[in-house]
Amino acid sequence: MTKRSAPTAATRQDDQLAAAQALDESVRAQWARTCGGLSPIALALAHTDWAMHMLSSPGRQAMLAQRALDLGQQAWASAMSPATSETTEKDARFSNPAWGQWPYNAITAGYKAMDTWFREAAQQGNGVSAHHQHMVNFFTGQTLDALSPSNWLWTNPEVLQTAQETGGQSLRDGWEFFLQDMQEQLTANPDTPADALEPLEYQVGKDVAVTPGKVVFRNHLIELIQYSPSTDKVQPEPILIVPSCIMKYYILDLSPHNSMVKYLVDQGHTVFIISWRNPDASDRDLKMQDYLSSGVLAAMAAAKTASGAPRLHTVGYCLGGTFLAIVAATLGRLARKPTERTAKEQALIPADLPELASVVLLAAQTDFAEPGDLGVFIDDAQLATLRQSMNERGYLSGKQMGGSFVYLASRGLLWGRNTRRYLMGEDDPSFDLMSWNADTTRLPARMHAEYLNALFLNNALSAGQYRFAGTTVALMDINAPMMVVATTRDHVSPWKSVYKIHLQTDTHVSFVLAEGGHNAGIVSEPGRPRRSYQIDSVEDNMGWTDPDDWKAQAPTTQGSWWEAMHAWLTARSGQPIAARPIPKAQALCDAPGTYVMTRYAD
Template sequence: MATETSSGSEHFQERQRAAARTLDESVQAQMARAFSGLSPIALALAHADWALHMLASPGRQAQLAQRALELSLQAWRNTGVAPDEAAPEKDGRFADAGWSQWPYSAVKEGFKATDAWWREVAHQGGGVSRHHQHMVDFFTGQALDALSPSNWAVTNPEVLRVARETQGRSLQEGFKFFLQDFREYLGANADTPAESLAPLEYAVGKDVAVTPGKVVFRNHLIELIQYSPSTDKVLPEPVLIVPSCIMKYYILDLSPHNSMVKYLVDKGHTVFIISWRNPDASDRDLKMQDYLSAGVLAAMAAARSRTGAERLHTVGYCLGGTFLAIAAAAMGRLARKKGGPREGERTAKEQALIPADLPQLASVILLAAQTDFTEPGELGVFIDEDQLATLRQNMNDKGYLSGKQMGGSFVYLASRGLLWGRNTRRYLMGEDDASFDLMSWNADTTRLPARMHSEYLDALFLNNALASGQYRFAGATVALMDIDAPMMVVATTRDHVSPWKSVYKIHLQTDTHVTFVLAEGGHNAGIVSEPGRPRRSYQIASVEDNTGWIDPDDWKAQAPVVQGSWWEAMHAWIAERSGAPAKPPAMRAEHAVCDAPGAYVMTRYAD
């Protein structure tokens, strides 16, 4: 009888705990929705850390009061400067000549002084944790950008001038655009079928992703596209491109004039590229090891079987580059067994996850790809225990991270241009959004499976397991030092997703040849940098085995600057590590699943 009573009590307590968890999760979900998916607890802790340290710093407060006076006087003096004597305006928001005329010059200078002062106030410095300081700096900047006088019609002389010149039509058009966007927002539904979605400006397979080829391999996670040769002879080592699963692959095969795929094909390379499946709720339990095994490694094995090539050049972009680095390290670890007492031995996990018929890596090329995550740039604002707990809860409800949510995060990172600048042009000046292939691609969002994304953030961003030698794959820890192929690593100067100094840390983690390239541009536009594009340049220098560490600032100061596209340097670098050109490998009919760009890239979702 006592046992039954004890069991009933435990069952009742478990039900109470379950009910409490359900209530907590419901409240936390409502709070997250109210804060646009951010954790209000994380935001409150960061600002409390900053505020308490500020309260305990009367000297700092006095210094800031003095600084406020200095900035006010400076703003007053700048307002009185004649337009023809004023220094060139560096802030693009105030580039129009109208900002140099009173009263707008006073509004501009007053805002610039206020902006400078609040940014100094936010950057408390000593005592505030590094992550909390980053959050306070970031969200202070977000608030200041929102309050810019360039965002409001009555304080923006350019908006008023255009309204006068068009007799108000610009404001009318802007209001129409606002109503159009507002209706689309209200009508947005996660369950909207793909056929009901607005068509992309640039149709996949018609305007973009048009380089001829065939899907020659398909599994539940990827389609592998092999492109048709356009030259009589090709280099014998194929090139496999691993794009990020965060994006549709065709950012590297946009319009013919700016397609990296077409460029490489026309230069005599046999090119393969992975097209990742756009997941749904049924894929919630896909893991990072699935993306490595059924994705990167399966594609390598398929490329070898389709061409007979023993060696393979590999290119990884963004998260695809991180995946490629892990796969290359695992392959290097297996290669070390050859000739040793364990030659030929493969553990059960290695047999299950690493194909036996992989080619040798002729090279590993990483594009804007991080392997050390201690300095993740602006993305670090969203990475801490509270933020990830909020994100996990949202993903667990759906089974995936929605493309809309991921796209919103990237808008946060560049809100001055992508949000406020766009709103000013579209709603206040009546200018429709620019239509070009990269913007159309940007609207073609993808999802990520809940478990895979959670593992990625936990292991790499939060714990930096890859750089510290603690990330495990195929039953063993991954050491990037095991990569034995020569490497080319490309970073971009204005990358908010993979800051170049973070990418540069590959020099600390490997002991192989590394050619480092620092290209002008951002995370996307710096990579899609075709020959002939004006005002493009890059720096390039190589570090041989055992050369030692060179500080990134010292590297930048001494590396030569080359005008033009870094694509040309990549092609030459690959060619130096390839055999003599030969007849292109045959594309056998039994391997052709369908024509490029395949089926997976066509999958779209409302969210």
């Protein structure tokens, strides 16, 4: 009988360490679930930093005490002043005239005074780290928005008035909506098969994503869709659209009246678009370089093969725009490289690629030093919590991602929605963009961790430290003309952050600032009311213009910026050529393809 050797001290120590780490991860995971997926350590550090500086600032405390008295007096005076027809209310939550009547005017005045005081108190500023200050400001605002009298039954005159007018039916309907939503949450199963999911209100391929076309290329990561021409002649340079893998591609091909794809096709452009595969746990090890190589670069090569065109216009949206900028810089560097390609370059970059006729970036960041409110979720502690969650599953779920975006605009997406639905009995609005928003996607664990760590946490791309194909990427190497589009109310890609492309490149840049947010500002079709944009161009050697100065002097045009993009692309295209149908031999299946149909319960 063979005797087992006794475990060594080192082995026992390794086992103890593994058990301790497992216990620590379990406790932190439970804390994170309690905090809505946020790191409790990061939250505690931020508020402790603020509190310690406040405790050591008696002068600041005295100023806030006096400010509280002043705001209280102003609130009392406002409550005692009767509302007039000339009174204007900028806050949409209190715009109904009923808020100007007693006692609701007093409630509103008191809330506004409290809101102002706490936001000013949160803004400590004396020694608090910028990231901690940002977190304290953000979560103070979240708390104050939650406490708004517009969110509660007995302090919202619109809710009470609607209940009276409907004989209480609005409250009964709201209660039914609440029970329905609670039941869905309690019975939700992340392993529910796709065919058992509730159908989308706007069905893909029937109501949205209906522009005619064919899938002409497919690999493990993408399907490439080519759209059928709708004009007799087309521009000789096709357009390749690179949407974000955070979303389903058809945000740019919604209903026919607001489809950017259909608009471009109808203007005489040959359009290709990438449809990213919705990943599962088996894709946990996909990397950023896979999305660049098997995604963007493979699509460019396939578009050249399918069209036969030697030059290609490119359009990248959100993270797809960041991918496109990296690829454009890499190709610009290779075009000036006098020596043979390295082994990594040969493996990751196809040899026969089209020349870039232009690069168009839509709400896409290339400098992540000022990512807006998204920065609240990006630090070492937060990323450690997120990595642990992703490693358990192999991916970031669509619901996790969607929850983060709700945080960014909680006043409207959470509290405003809850008030309308549960207190006023109004069902959620029905339109194609809302249906698309419910069609969530996943991201592979490794790719998402690399994206957040390299770009958001370390800002490697802007610093010239991001590496692809074995070499660092410098955006200064982009040698194609650029159009860069930002939107005025973008919580995901703030326009001043997007504007920094002027500091990073040395090529023609036409910058567009469009009215709207991250999605609605991009999906801004001709004919939509109250839409406008500013546009101005920077040529070589024109120097730097401050973004506020740019905004003050750039001309404003009423209407859709899509028309400006079409004119800009056309000016950089050759003479139109005869359109030709997509050869049957190239078609793998009809658009919208198969990858876009993959849905998950989580």
